[in-house]
Amino acid sequence: MITIYHNPRCSKSRQGLSILENSGKEFQVVKYLNDVPTAEELTQIIKKLGIAPIDLIRKNEAIWKSEYKGKELSDDALIKAMVTNPKLIERPIVINGDKAIVGRPPENIKTII
Template identity: 75%
Template sequence: MIKIYHNPRCSKSRQGLEILENSGKEFEIVKYLETIPTQEKLKEIIKLLNISPIDLVRKNEKIWKEKYKGKELSDTEIIKAMVEIPKLIERPIVINGNKAVVGRPPETIKEII
């Protein structure tokens, strides 16, 4: 089943959700600020996305700039930061089987549905 990691306050995430709704396919919504992914789940998502953990971080978030910017962090430390502060996770993330994309721009979601 298709899964979207969604933040209702984010316009790109809402646009991604609309693409899924219009697709007519079944999907599951994970509001990741409420149901925070574990470190293991984030590692799985990052592997599906085929990116480095730092590429999933919202580097313009104030908390990132204040706490982490300019520091040498391991992949494990970056993942731990995203679990502790989930608003650092880029969104929306859509997973369909063994494929995943970050919906930025939202149209990239169409590639995997």
């Protein structure tokens, strides 16, 4: 089952959702601002993405700039920051089996569906 971690207020996330809808494949939508992934779930997503936790963080968010920017943070601390402040999670994230991709640009999603 394909899963998209989606923020309806984000244009890139809406574009990613549209790509999935047009694919004809079955998928589920996780509105991650309401249904926040646990630290364990986020760790698994990061492993599937094949990136470091810092690479999943939206560094232009006000909460990042005011609370975290310039600090030395461990991977666990970065994951905890994303769980505590899910706005920090880059979006959309699409998972298909053991593969995942950040849909920026949204066309990247086509590579895993």
